[in-house]
């Protein structure tokens with residue numbers, strides 16, 4: 001074809017690719033975010049989504065460990081490195097990804113059985129975290145008390161009496177199942193106690209808020225803790 005630049009590039013590509021791939025490429029070439037990403041050194045236009053989300057919600061403030069599921073080509077991890085340079089960042093993708101300084105990258109299916117362990121190893125251990133956390137949260141007439149231990153041993157104690165099988169459309173029985181799954185998969189000891197409360201809605205809300213607070217406390221680092229919080233030296 002005659003002509004240089006974008007038109008020539010598009011037609012040349014169209015001969016080699018399927019019609020849908022060619023349409024995608026044409027959209028890319030016309031997209032101002034793609035151009036801006038290229039100009040600013042971001043590997044994907046997706047970088048702007050995370051930048052804007054972080055501007056609005058401060059998602060990356062104080063981030064310490066970040067997992068990028070589906071990292072390729074790497075725009076989001078670039079943003080994480082810029083906004084949270086102290087965070088440990090691990091990415092995983094079926095496709096190859098060019099190295100990013102400070103990011104550990106696995107070319108692997110994130111649904112594969114070995115993926116969670118690979119991510120856990122790469123993110124580092126539980127050095128300097130407080131390990132234990134507790135919180136009591138009232139919600140009108142209901143009180144929820146949740147304690148967690150991130151010591152690696154799964155165990156759930158769930159002392160909650162709901163007044164019926166539903167909170168609105170939500171099956172209250174699922175709450176215990178949720179915490180059992182978290183406990184087993186995260187190797188976490190979780191105690192959930194609700195000494196009183198009559199509204200299932202309030203009970204559920206108080207439990208999840210208390211769990212969030214307890215987990216926040218348990219995962220915080222403390223400079224006084226050297227290594228892991230265990231006399232056995234491992235968690």
Ligand SMILES: C[S@@+](CC[C@H](N)C(=O)[O-])C[C@H]1O[C@@H](n2cnc3c(N)ncnc32)[C@H](O)[C@@H]1O
Nearest residue numbers: 044046070071072073074075076093094109110
């Ligand atoms: C929209 S792209 C991600 C873009 C990336 N966040 C960025 O900022 O550059 C989605 C990625 O998810 C990956 N992906 C989809 N399913 C996957 C799986 N099961 N395991 C690993 N990666 C997967 C795809 O290969 C693709 O690269």
